[in-house]
Amino acid sequence: MNIANIPYPGQKKRLVIIGGGFAGLELAKKADKNKYQVVLIDKNNYYQFQPLFYQVATSGLEPSSISYPHRKGFQKDRSFHFRMCEAKNVDTQNKVVRTNIGDISYDYLAVSTGCDTNYFGNDSLKETTFALKSVSESLLMRNRILLSLEEALNARNEDELKEILSFVIVGGGATGVELSGALADMQKSILPKDYPEIDFSKMEIHLVDASPRLLFAMSENASEKAARTLRRRGVIIHQGISVKSFEKPYVELADGSKIRTRNVFWVAGVKPNSINGLDETAYNRGRLAVNEFNQVAGYEDIFAIGDTALLISDKSPKGHPQVAQVALQMARRLAKNLNSSDNKQLWEKFEYIDKGSLATIGRNAAVADLGKFRFGGWFAWWLWLWVHILSIVGMRNRVSVFIDWVWSYLNYDVSLRLFIRPKFNKMYKEE
The missing domain is CATH 3.50.50.100 (FAD/NAD(P)-binding domain)
Structure with missing residues (x-):
């Protein structure tokens, strides 16, 4: 039962993407909507362009200039659904993502939860x-x-x-x-x-x-x-x-x-955001270990892309850098593989091109x-x-x-130096 109130995908398979950063949004855009119903979930209802956060912090840009509503880019796409929620855990046996607004079933799951600040143990x-x-x-x-x-x-x-x-x-x-x-x-x-x-x-x-x-x-x-x-x-x-x-x-x-x-x-520094429900063996140094097709270790239909994915190979013995270009290229390769065939034997391996x-x-x-x-x-x-x-x-x-x-x-001046304090309102308080 899909209690997150998302329409039944019919003949299409459902691709659930956790996280709407560089990797998650790119995968949502590139996935074939004639073949998949794409469900993107994120804690925010907008995409954030992380490289320019410091410009907002120093009053060089306004926040809306580096943010973009997730739904806006998919207004004409009826096979795309967005839910603003938090993924609590993954039930791999029943192929369900449990969130704070209900359960979302999946055929394919892509984890692109990105990274958070690393305090190196000094909390x-x-x-x-x-x-x-x-x-x-x-x-x-x-x-x-x-x-x-x-x-x-x-x-x-x-x-x-x-x-x-x-x-x-x-x-x-x-x-x-x-x-x-x-x-x-x-x-x-x-x-x-x-x-x-x-x-x-x-x-x-x-x-x-x-x-x-x-x-x-x-x-x-x-x-x-x-x-x-x-x-x-x-x-x-x-x-x-x-x-x-x-x-x-x-x-x-x-x-x-x-x-x-x-x-x-x-x-x-940064540390990857993990998600509960996956086996401990799927993690390596806090990141999700993936193969050349970005499949999470031990799972056929669960993928990890972007900062949270760790792909170790001869060319990248320590994994790839946690930067936007890696996330975008991983998302594009995964989308091409998913779009091309259900036969995983025909998929192409991911190779990072450093630009x-x-x-x-x-x-x-x-x-x-x-x-x-x-x-x-x-x-x-x-x-x-x-x-x-x-x-x-x-x-x-x-x-x-x-x-x-x-x-x-x-x-030498942009007039964005506004000190705006939020006013508390019970609307924001979680029950």
């Missing part, structure tokens, strides 16, 4: 730091930054001012580098105009990275360029050292040194690793802009982002 940091894995967390971080600036106007002494205007970013991957660069741009070009009473020479941006170099997934050339550019823009880099604790107002590093601050932004990596360091600065070509600077920055504009879902969103970025480039 106390979850309550005291700010993460950046969703639009809502982006808005919370934006509020934290703006609130700090308002509080700085009322600082009672120099020590308190330094505490308020110190920002500690933990994690030297692409997000940490991009967030640091964006804050440095704000410090130089925008904030002095908004807050002329504040001496922004006292503002400090600390980037703490436990790995031996920034952008560790990219080339050494990209790492060196990123570090050099950030230092030139005033960012203080703490390299090869981890955060031990944060007990307000001090961040303690592993070497015993302390940074006084109220603002700690944790972008240090390169880009990371921005702020205005007119970025680094690029594109095959044998490794470069940085102005051209890499413009390339980063166009790649991200073309990757955003929805023409309206692309135009909106383009306009905001052009306006910001011309006058």
